[in-house]
Amino acid sequence: MPKMKPGDLERIGERIKRTMLLREGESRAKVIVHMGTCGIAAGARGVMKAVMDEIEERDIDDVVVTISSCAGLCSREPMITVELQGEPAVKYVDLTPEKAKKILVEHALGGKIVTEYALAAGSERSI
Amino acid sequence: MAYRANALICTCTNCISNGSLQIKDALQAEIGRRGLQDDVLVVPTGASGLCVRGPILLVQPDGIFYQRLRTEDIPYLVEEHLLKGRPVRSLMYVPPGEEVPIPELRDIPFFKDQRLVALRNRGMIDPEKIEEYIARDGYKALAKALTSMSPNEVITTIKEAGLRGRGGAGFPTGVKWELCRNSVGGPKYVICNADEGDPGAFMDRSIIEADPHSILEGMAIGAYAIEASKGYVYVRIEYPLAIERLEYAVSRAYEYGLLGEDIFGSGFNFDVEIFQGAGAFVCGEETSLIASIEGRPAEPRVRPPFPVQSGLWGNPTNINNVETWSNVPAIINWGAEWFSALGTETSKGTKVFSLAGNVHNAGLVEVPMGITLREIIYDIGGGIPYGKKLKAVQTGGPSGGFIPSHLLDMPVDYERLQEVGAIMGSGGMVVIDEDTCIVDIAKYFLEFTNDESCGKCTACREGSEVLLTLLNKISDGEAEDTDLTLLEELGEAVKEASMCGLGQTLPNPVLSTLRHFRDEYDAHIKYKRCPAAVCKGITSSPCQHTCPIDQDVPCYIGLIAQGKFDEAAEIVRRENPLPAICGRVCTAPCEGKCRSGAGGGDAISIRALKRFLADYARKNGLDPTPKPKERKPERVAIIGSGPAGLTCAYYLALEGYPVTIFESLPVAGGMLATGIPDYRLPKDILNYEIDLICKLGVEIRTNATVGEDVQLSDLREQYKAVFIATGAHKGLKLNIEGEDSPQVIDAVDFLRAVNLGGEVAIGEKVAVIGGGDAAVDAARVARRLGKDVKILYRRTRNEMPAAKEEIEELDREGIAIEFLVAPVKALSENGRLNGLECIRMELGDLDRTGRRRPVPIEGSEFTVEIDTLVPAIGQEPDVVPMVDGNGLKLSRWNTVEVDPETLYAGVEGIFAGGDVVSGPATVVDAMAHGKNASRMIHNYIQGLPVKRGYSVTRPAIDVEVVELTDEEIEGLQKPGMPLLPVQERLDTFEEVALGFSAEMAMAEAKRCVRCDKESAD
Structure with missing residues (x-):
């Protein structure tokens, strides 16, 4: 292995930055894929995979993808919720992998709500 | 590979011993089975700190904290949380005394109030992955120091940060480095003292296990500052996992060129060697540690010269402990000002403590200096388990001292701890409750140091022996008053005449307990009493020792187990002329100290057994009263x-x-x-x-x-x-306006009137004020008189002083208690009481008894409609x-x-x-x-001296232990008291508790562990 230079630290760190961000639980945006039985049956896994692939492809390191259970609106699955730091969460319904990619790019990255797929802003409060 | 979740499983020594490696394997297998291996990464990490709740799993980015996992929980957890996104509530942390779990780690008080500097990477990285350390700013401080700071600038930064030695003595780290740098001669050395030896302390082990590179980086920075090129980590062989991770970290750092020659192309060389010590306590003392590395017997020598002048092989050597070193990179990265903003005037930064003993959340905590002991023990530690009272906090291990509970609000820093006779030490913090004997625990520490004394100094070697002998005399009830003076004088002498820290501090546990708990020593010596009922030489059994009338409990329980009820009743009668009464209404302090009840177990139903005997004797016309002596003339x-x-x-x-x-x-x-x-x-x-x-x-x-x-x-x-x-x-007054109304009747007066069978003129809607037995009695009596009654109490259920079983019956009888309510004014119209103005309370800070103080909520006044008020707040x-x-x-x-x-x-x-x-x-x-x-x-x-004699507790007769069959052992269970059904009680004054049958009594007596049979010697 060649001698380390101070700048190499950044490079090494960069390689696993996304993993570390995930682990620290802090990110600019969070995409929650609803994976209840209803969601999975309606194709939520494909939606999630599309989002994950897009993140990988674009080398995005400050968006976290996570899953959650049924959002209660089973007839409109697959659904995702997008949360941006300091903004109300937005729920999207009736998704396909393509729609999900668009939401990732325009809302999670671009900050602009994709109104045509959006159900409503806001999220329920739990304990 | 992009993962959507990380499952961080704690693999510290504690969690491993609780089976966390099996959990890790099960987790991986189940994730594979569910096809989630590309979604979820399983990461082994160092200790999260809440070791007592291990094995522990943190799922990120959700922040969900799981605890006390078993392998059989894993399939469900993976399916629910990792596959379906539904966190599993049944595996989450529930705070002591509460019912609702807290899902996220950051909301759990144990974690919320901590401030991580030395432990900044704990639970966040895989300690065996140098890349993960690097991704969290690892080796950045070393790069910064080597490429943009002079050695003097590094020293100045550490000095300005105010970092002091975390090994215990608190010497300013920057000053030490400067002294070493300015010492002539060479080559110079840096040493990391990882010979952690205080019983119960595991700060250093945990830091090494969680984040080994932080120590290596700190040492490299220190070496650069003092111009050393060689470092040693002296770690005891009893820490195999720490050694393994450290060795691996060293090899990885060499591979990356972060150790070895010409680091970062700066020309600075630094090699690290790990030295395994054999685990002698004295090796924590720096001159002994150096002797040990040199291959000489581990014995201290006189200082000066200090190691910074003449250390390893006579060369200037800088020794710091693990926690000190791990702070160094953080200070270089974020600056002296950032660090010194944390803490108090004289003590900067944070301190890691291993919180142990009688506290809910035992574990490893890092807190800012200046935090109060109360915050550490109650907010982070979750308080004392099993409703026991806090007695003291011990800091600093065998060199440290005891801090009594009334000093809980003092801020923790080097100076304040010293003022009260304790020390910061390396971070041991043992919480001691009322069931711990102060003499016994002082003895424990003395036994330890007596064992560990290297023997070089007579004062330490022989002094610890004599101190221990004196303590044994005290705990056996054989000491005299003068022995306390001797303890003190000898303690001071050992401090003066010992060469190293071991001898200089070993009397501290004795001296500090004598300072704060002299009454407990006096109790042993003068009254032959061990208030915690621990010291075997005095107590025989805790139940008998605790009973104010010396009831020979193990004897009569032993006889019940044998079915010898007549003899048992006679034993009870010897010390108790009112057994049927005590068997019903005694507060049974014996049960509070019962060994079977220790640690949350079920105490033997001593009171119910006594009642059984008394009822048995009465029903069978047995009078075990002894024959009186010949009649004397004096009346x-x-x-x-x-x-x-x-x-x-x-x-x-x-x-x-x-x-x-x-x-x-x-x-x-x-x-x-x-x-x-x-x-x-x-x-x-x-x-x-x-x-x-x-x-x-x-x-x-x-x-x-x-x-x-x-x-x-x-x-x-x-x-x-x-x-x-x-x-x-005479009932105490509420001291509220309108209290002189004739419809305000004190509980004592009310109960007396009912008991004497006279007419009791009370109304239909009754409020009882108070939370003690008199309040509960008054309410239940009013209920039996057909009244609509409720209790108003200013605190909550947990603080009610009334007997627990009486409160339970009160609930069953349908009597409501309104908590957090205090009366303000009794309202009357036309001379008749018609209401009570009350105010709502909330629980504020803890008071000295460890209970939270009720504080009125301004503007929350409300009126309760009543026609009779029964205060039950105390008597005189x-x-x-x-x-x-x-x-x-x-x-x-x-x-x-x-x-x-x-x-x-x-x-x-x-x-x-x-x-x-x-x-x-x-x-x-x-x-x-x-x-x-x-x-x-x-x-x-008789003209004899009116003077009370005291003696140690001993059973009156020898009662053999009944051998139990396997089947009997299997079936051991505390029986519930048979009770009169609620619907049959409410219009009568029939006795509620019905008493044990002979079979129940014998079964319960057999459950007694007969701790009286443990020998004192």
């Missing part, structure tokens, strides 16, 4: 026929004295007759036991009020001695007319002042005891007074 008068008076009369009668009891009420029994309702203590039971005492020739004159019907001065002329035991029957004696002009002294609480040991009231021939002396206390305390008074009165009459 004794007793004023008051409550438990104190009756007990005194019984023992005086057995001695042969003619006794007359003067009772102002129409019935005998005092509070037993008028304060306790029939459904708890039926009158026929009470009268049966009083009759047995009368059969010994005791005369009870009812309706005879001393001070009215007869004068105390007359009694003094007619009787050789007088015992005043008139109790405390009412003795002025009786004692007037007789020279007796009253305290500010209107109690009679006596010599606490002899109960002599300071006037020739007069003694006093029970509630009239102590204020409202328990039946058994009053009986203990009565028993003591009978002995003192006997001595007084």
Whole structure:
């Protein structure tokens, strides 16, 4: 292995930055894929995979993808919720992998709500 | 590979010993089975700190904290949370005393209030992945130091940060580095002292296991600053996992060129070697540690010269401990100002403590300097388990001291700890509750240091031996007052005459306990009492030792187990003339100290067993009372026929004295007759036991009020001695407006009226104020009279002083308690009470008893509609007319002042005891007074010295232990008390608790572990 230079630290760190961000639980945006039985049956896994692939492809390191259970609106699955730091969460319904990619790019990255797929802003409060 | 979740499983030594590696394997297998291996990464990490809850799993980015996992939980957890996104509540952390789990780690008080600097990477990285350390700013500080700072700038930064040695002594780290840098000679060395040896401390191990690179980086920075090129980590061989991770970290750092030659192309070389010590405590002392590395016997030498001048092989050597080193990169990265903003004037930054002992959340905590002990123990630690009281906090291990509970609000820093006789030490913090004996724990530390003394200095070697011998004498009840002086003098001498820190500090546990807990030493020496009922040489069994009337509990329980009820009843009777009463209403302090109940277990139902025996004797016409001695001529008068008076009369009668009891009420029994309702203590039971005492020739004159019907001065002329035991029957006032209404009836007056069978004019809607037994009794009586009744209490259920089982029955009888409510004003209209204005309270800060103080919520006043108010907030004696002009002294609480040991009231021939002396206390305390008074009165009459003797607790007879069959052992379970069904109780005063059957009693007696049989020697 060649001698380390101070700048190499950044490079090494960069390689696993996304993993570390995930682990620290802090990110600019969070995409929650609803994976209840209803969601999975309606194709939520494909939606999630599309989002994950897009993140990988674009080398995005400050968006976290996570899953959650049924959002209660089973007839409109697959659904995702997008949360941006300091903004109300937005729920999207009736998704396909393509729609999900668009939401990732325009809302999670671009900050602009994709109104045509959006159900409503806001999220329920739990304990 | 992009993952959507990380499952961080703790693999510290503690969690591994709880099976976390199996959890990790199960997790990986299940994730594979579910096809989630590309979604979820399983990461082994170092300790999260809440080790007592291990194995621990943190799922990120959700932040969900799982604890106490079992492998069988894993399939469900993976399916629910990792596949379906539904966190599993049943595996989450539930704070002590609460029911709702806290899902996220950052909301759990244990984590929320911590500030991580030294432990900044704990639980976040895989300690075996150098890349993960690097991704969290690892080796950035080293790069910064080597490429943009001079060694002097590094030293200045550390000095300005105010970092002090975390190994215990608190010497300023920057100053030490500077001294070492300025020392002539070389090569110079840096050493990391990882010889963590304090019993129960594991800060250093945890840091190494969680984040080994932080220490290597810190050492490299230090080496650069003092111009050393070689470093040693001295770590004890008892830490195999730490060694393994450290060795791996060293090899990875070499691979990356972060150790070795020309690091970052700066020309700076640094090599690290790991030295495994054999685990001698003295090696934590720096000169011994150096001797050990050099291959010499691990013994200290005189300082100066200090290691910074002449250390390893005579060369300047800088030694710091693990935690100090791991702080260094953080300071270089974020600056001196950032670091010194944390902490107090003299103590900067944070401190890692291993929180251990009697505390809910035992574990590893890192907190800012200046935090109070109370915050550490109650907010982070979750308080003391099993409702026990805090006694002390011990810091600094065997070199440290004990801090009593009343100093809990002091801020934790180097200077304040020293002021109160403790030390910061390396971070051991042991929480001690009321069931821990101070002498015993001082002995524990002395045994440790006595073992670990290297033997070089006579003062340490022999002094620790003599100190230990003295402590053993004390805990065996064989010491004298002068031994305490000797302990102190010898302790000081050992400190003075020892060469190293081990000897200089080993007397500290003794000296600091003598400073703060001298009364506990006195109790052992003078009264042969161990208040925590621990010291075997004194106590025999905790139940017998704790009983105020010395009931020989293990003997009678042992006899019940054998089915020898007659003999058992006779053993009870020897020390207790009122067993059927005690078997029903005693507060049973014995059960509070029962070994079977320790650590959340079920104490033996001692009271119920006693009741069984008393009822058995009564039903079978058995009277185990011994034959009285020959009649003596001297007559004794007793004023008051409550438990104190009756007990005194019984023992005086057995001695042969003619006794007359003067009772102002129409019935005998005092509070037993008028304060306790029939459904708890039926009158026929009470009268049966009083009759047995009368059969010994005791005369009870009812309706005879001393001070009215007869004068105390007359009694003094007619009787050789007088015992005043008139109790405390006057209810305390609420001190609120409108309280003088005739519909405000004190609980004591109300219960007395009902008990005497007279007309009780109370209304239909009754509010009882208070949370003690009198409040519960009054409410349950009012309920039985058909009234609509509720209790108002200013604190919450947890703080209610009433007996737990009585509160449970109150609930079953459908009586509501409104918590956090205090009365403000009694409202009346046309001279009749028609309401009570109340205010809501909230629990504020903890008070000195560790209970949260109720504080009124401004503007929350509301009115309760009632027509009768029953205050039950306490009682005091009412003795002025009786004692007037007789020279007796009253305290500010209107109690009679006596010599606490002899109960002599300071006037020739007069003694006093029970509630009239102590204020409202328990039946058994009053009986203990009565028993003591009978002995003192006997001595007084016989012209013997009126002086109380004390002896260690011993069983009266040897009762063999019953061998249990495997089947019996399997079936051991505390039986519930059979109770009268609720629907049958409410319109009668029938006894609620029905008592054990013979089978139940024998089964329960067999559950006793017979700790009296443990030998003291």
